[in-house]
Amino acid sequence: MAMNRTLFRGSVVTNHVVARITSRPNLCTRCQQRWSSVSQRPGSDRVQFPGAVNSKFTTGLKFQRASEDDAMPTYRILDQEGRIVDGAQQPPDITDSEAIRLYKDMVNVSVMDVIMFDAQRQGRVSFYMVSAGEEGIAVGSASALSLSDPIFAQYRETGLFQYRGFTHDDFMAQLFATKDDPGLGRNMPVHYGSKKLNMHTISSPLATQIPHAAGAAYAVKMQNMQNPMDEQRVVACYFGEGAASEGDFHAALNIAATRSCPVLFVCRNNGFAISTPTLEQYRGDGIASRGVGYGIDTIRVDGNDILAVREVTRQARELALKDGGRPVLIEAMSYRVSHHSTSDDSFAYRAKVEVEDWKRRDNPITRLRKWMEAKGIWDDEKERNLRADARKSVLTAYRKAENEKKPPLSSLMSDVYAEPTEEQKEQMAKLRSHLEKYPDEYDVSEFEGGMEGLTLEKK
């Protein structure tokens, strides 16, 4: 890799080097290392402690107060009626066909959500989580990324998978844990993943994916440098405002900043972490205010305005690639219209009328629809057809997946290690003889190959 090794050899900086570069800003853009002289210059009006190199002295004793009055503004393009707020601005940079695609993707997610939520209620799948109210964040940001940008998601970003190319068959294979599920029936429903689509498999522990995204972005940064003629990539990482309270959030933003990783941290601030409202989650100005503290360029956006989310993500991506790479934090504001999951009844902790208000008055789907109708590219008939098609497609995939075989039983133990251990082989043999001894106690018929699938031999 081309790097500035000659100037900054090793970690040790001599006074000579310091003297040479202190005339410039105190950051080396390449390695983001801060060089500073240890000594305080006589008569300087600024602190030269190594921990804060550009702090002015003051004799006024004043605590910096966290004030709600100067909350970071929220960027939007469309108002609740789908009208462009600032007429003087350029019209949204999007073609009609792309706008229709975004709309269709959001509707497809929401139609599937309703069907699968009911399917869980009927006991057809074990678990489900809908994205209601947040379809715009996932679909809008995905549309501004390159397909080769790796994505780390939390779990309420079905729209990412929809935009990247998941078909209803793909969703159903995972939800019903069929033999076509790439996760081989090991993960709970909604824990999607696709190597082909550069989507890392979702895991349940919250926020663990945030430092992964920082590390992956560092890898991508190295690969960008090694292949400068290839398309330069960034990593995108999604999480809720509740997950941002985890230590991993802190660890990740800090290391991404210090290592200058090209990563977009996208926070979905939907007001609730299961039952916990944001007032019990944090007392600062949301998540966005923290980004600045880590030295990360930050923006807050109206998550119900898909065009704003798209534009913000597009510009954030460009920013993240500047000067070799840097992280950017996007806080997308929205409201979790749905229950947290199928295991949650949210009316135990919030008023139904509040939810109905959000559903009716403002959500990303109706807002974009109003804008498209005003533009004359959408109408009631198209709407009816889209919803009927989506419903039909989901139900067709649903019925097919329901009747599909499960993955072979070997999947219960393969892939723990690259190769099965002796201990595992022995245990699989024990399981086999147990199943043979008690054939009536277990039903292996739904698994591909039945008992024949119970082998750790290479496929």
Added chain:
Amino acid sequence: MDESASRREVEVVCERNKVDLYVHTKMISQVRSLKTRRIIATCHINIVKATGRHYSSHAPRARLNLPTDYSTTPLLHHTSRSALSNSELVAALKQSHGGHDTTTAAATTTFTTSRQNLFTAINSALAHALRSDSRTLVFGEDVSFGGVFRCSMNLASEFGPDRVFNTPLSEQGIVGFAIGAALQGMRPIAEIQFADYVFPAFDQIVNEAAKVRYRSGTNAQHAQQEDGGGDGVHCGGLVIRMPAGGVGHGALYHTQSPESLFTHVPGMRVVVPRSPTQAKGLLLAAVECPDPVIFMEPKILYRAAVEHVPQEAYTLPLDKADVIKPGEDVTVVSYGTPLYTCQAAIDAVEKDLKCSVELIDLRTIYPWDRQTVMDSVRKTGRCIVVHESMVNAGVGAEVAATVQEGCFLRLAAPVQRVAGWSTHTGLLYEKFILPDVARVYDSIKRILDY
């Protein structure tokens, strides 16, 4: 920093050094000038020479609990000939260099050795990993200037600050970052400064690193390549290094050996080397391994254990125990530093009782080589497991249960566990808590008397 300031700092460091080695190493990390660091290092060596190991003194009439003499122990290769007559090592060297047709005799003349201690062996393994694969990264707290135990010395200057670098002080961040880099095709070697501080990263290791391949399913198998890396989604190549074990004065948080917490986690491999030769071969194997590896380095051996180590790169198997010394009457199973204790106890007991003891080094603590241990116990009929960490639910429990299940009819005595007591290692009490020569000696005596 001017010269007089440097000198003052050195004096302070050296003064403290007499009291605490870690204060010394921490101080080094804070010193910016290379010249000052060199002075400190020199002072450190002089002080160690002058004062000796005051913290590991023994009782005046002790016969068994004497300090390990690393210059004579048969566990280390004191000559080049000894190193290159080790058939496993020669086979490893030949395999690593693809020279299948050379005879052993030819091989011994081809390969060269040099005397290295454990940290320099680790250092040369890291250098080889960085040199042979541009995907390798080395990072952690204070890694850039060479590490508080000098394991990453000169790596940042040779391979550049993009591949060898300091991270913020956050263990969950270090391991999470490493997992992400591995998922995106890099080969990260992350360092946790002390095994005692790995717990903030426990979630990332147990729930993420260990489970990534399993949960990714066919996405992990995607276009698997021959070198085992492939571009599938998994943590192959991820190594988490950490200094572990007692050093005499590490107290609660510079002494722990948390390996058994990781042996309960399918998906992780746990490795503990006993010598510089092993450290190099096992670390290079860990880097190549398609599974994530926890690599625990016995920090008391970093400077103490010196032996002839082949200069070439080679790997040692991650699924084979090493029968250090064959015997007929008792099998002693251990790993890492206690092997030296076991060796001393065996020397004494064989002399006193005219018995014959087999000593086995597990090397890889999980998945472990159950077959070699059980074959040995079937032969001897007696088994003792020795480790530093607490006896409760330790590695010894797993070995004892497996031996009991697999060798029940051949056992002439109950399996014994000689391990740390179920307490924390209070500063003053380490020598009473960790297994020593007398306790291993007594255990062998008792199992023979049973």
